[in-house]
Amino acid sequence: MADFSLSIRVWYRQNGRNLPWRNTNNPYFIWLSEVILQQTRVDQGLNYYTKFITNYPTVSDLANATEEQILNDWQGLGYYSRARNLHGTAQHIHQTLKGKFPDNFQDLIKLKGIGPYSAAAISSFAFDEKKAVVDGNVYRVLSRVFNIETPVDSTIGKKEFQDLANELISAEHPAEHNQAIMELGALICTPKAPVCEKCPLNHLCESVRLKNQSERPVKQKTTKTRNRYFHYLVYTWKDQLILKQRTENDIWKNMYEFPLIESSSEETPHELLGADQISRLYKHVLSHQKLFVRFYSFHHQPVDIKEDWKVLSRKDLNDVPVPRLIDRYLEEMI
DNA sequence: ATCCAGGTCG
DNA sequence: CGACCTGGAT
Numbered sequence: 055m056a057d058f059s060l061s062i063r064v065w066y067r068q069n070g071r072n073l074p075w076r077n078t079n080n081p082y083f084i085w086l087s088e089v090i091l092q093q094t095r096v097d098q099g100l101n102y103y104t105k106f107i108t109n110y111p112t113v114s115d116l117a118n119a120t121e122e123q124i125l126n127d128w129q130g131l132g133y134y135s136r137a138r139n140l141h142g143t144a145q146h147i148h149q150t151l152k153g154k155f156p157d158n159f160q161d162l163i164k165l166k167g168i169g170p171y172s173a174a175a176i177s178s179f180a181f182d183e184k185k186a187v188v189d190g191n192v193y194r195v196l197s198r199v200f201n202i203e204t205p206v207d208s209t210i211g212k213k214e215f216q217d218l219a220n221e222l223i224s225a226e227h228p229a230e231h232n233q234a235i236m237e238l239g240a241l242i243c244t245p246k247a248p249v250c251e252k253c254p255l256n257h258l259c260e261s262v263r264l265k266n267q268s269e270r271p272v273k274q275k276t277t278k279t280r281n282r283y284f285h286y287l288v289y290t291w292k293d294q295l296i297l298k299q300r301t302e303n304d305i306w307k308n309m310y311e312f313p314l315i316e317s318s319s320e321e322t323p324h325e326l327l328g329a330d331q332i333s334r335l336y337k338h339v340l341s342h343q344k345l346f347v348r349f350y351s352f353h354h355q356p357v358d359i360k361e362d363w364k365v366l367s368r369k370d371l372n373d374v375p376v377p378r379l380i381d382r383y384l385e386e387m388i
Numbered sequence: 389a390t391c392c393a394g395g396t397c398g
Numbered sequence: 399c400g401a402c403c404t405g406g407a408t
Contacts, residue, residue: 093394098405132403135397169396190394209399245393246407277400303398305402339390342401378404391408397401 058199058255059224059231065254066234069241071096074103076233081155081180082113088172089140093133096240102131113155116141117148125308125375132378134309139167159185170216175232184228186219188212191239196222197271198243201260205274277342283320284347286312288387291355293367297374298360305340306377312349313363326350338379349383 070076073096075087086106090099105127110116116124121141128137143165147155156162158181163173170188177183186192193206196218204211224231242253248267250256261267289296289312297310315323320335329350336347359365366374371384 089395091394092396093403095393095405130404132405133395135402136395139396167396171395207399275399307402337389338403340401340403341394389408392406393404395402398399 056224057258058222059227059234061254062234062238063224063227063230066230066237070233070237071241074100079180081157081176083107084176084180085155085168085172086140088175089136089167090131092136092172094131098131102128113144114148114153116144121308122373122375126373129309129375130378130381134306134375136167138308142166143168157181159183178229178232182229184223184225186216186223186228187232187236188216188219189236189239191236191243192219193271194245195235195239195243195255198248198261198267199255199259201264201266201270203272206271207273207275279339279342279344281344281346283317284345285315285317285323285326286347286349286383287315287326287356288312288349288351289356290351290353293369294355294365295368296356296359297364297366297376298362299364305343308375310364310374310376311380313360320346322348322350333383336379336383345379347379349387 075084078084087099087103090102090106094102106116109127110119119141121138124137124141125134128134128140131137146165147153156165157177159173159177162168162176163170168176174185174187177185178187193215196202196215197206200218202214202218204214206212206215219235222231222235238253238255242249246268250259250262250267253259253262256262261270287296296313298313299308299310300306301308315326317323322332330353331351333349333351336345336349338345338347356363364374368388376384
């Protein structure tokens with residue numbers, strides 16, 4: 055199957071996008087880009103990548119920042135554990151590893167926030183190690199070209215696809231091969247309406263022959279979601295308002311929100327009936343939860359300000375990391 | 389309004 | 399193996 059790698063690499067040289075993280079060998083920059091891109095589209099990730107290499111040009115800069123600063127710059131990207139792990143790993147590299155960035159797959163995968171995909175990506179892109187990446191794009195390309203029905207979200211499937219990817223990767227050009235297969239998945243072998251006419255693999259693709267592209271890849275899990283009912287207390291007076299940090303192992307850990315009453319129904323809790331204003335119902339969907347949210351404004355100071363409440367003025371809002379839901383409400387409120 | 393994509397961790 | 403977030407497509 056030397057044909058596979060050569061075909062996609064030739065195609066990639068002609069058709070690959072020119073993205074900023076492809077013009078560097080700096081492992082720190084590549085690490086940043088891979089973590090940002092882990093669950094994010096390129097279009098959205100671009101601005102964050104620029105922001106991060108500007109604000110934190112070296113791993114030491116990242117290590118010396120506060121988690122709050124990093125979460126704040128990460129705000130809006132979602133999956134905030136990525137930002138917390140990024141910070142923790144930067145500190146680990148800066149302090150324990152004395153600033154020496156791990157330079158091989160085995161050491162990279164030990165780091166918090168770096169799994170098999172990212173370790174393969176960084177080790178191949180920055181150090182030319184022959185490690186095959188397997189991400190969502192690769193699952194799609196391989197399941198179609200080889201007509202594989204094993205569910206990609208099963209333990210057995212993960213191994214099967216990783217093994218196949220390992221067999222296909224070019225020994226001489228592992229980095230280019232990895233870029234090429236992912237780019238093919240992103241631009242040609244797309245989830246819906248793949249552009250098979252332009253695909254360099256169409257002559258050997260089993261899904262093209264069988265016309266079953268829409269049935270690949272196979273996934274088994276259907277995610278269950280639960281409903282939650284949030285009632286936010288929005289105290290505003292003069293230029294001040296109150297936020298509180300989420301510290302539990304729950305959604306949005308270490309991000310800020312208004313003081314919260316959570317209940318088991320959409321019904322307004324009685325202690326909030328005296329609010330000066332009640333917002334519309336916001337529906338906010340997460341991967342495993344659907345939030346039904348109302349904001350209850352009080353145009354005065356709270357009677358007692360709890361220990362863990364943070365009083366701040368509106369101009370300081372930019373420095374506090376908040377989830378998209380809170381950000382959206384603030385935009386509408388102001 | 390509903391559906392879907394996407395790596396890592398505990 | 400279930401949980402984590404958001405935005406884009408339909």
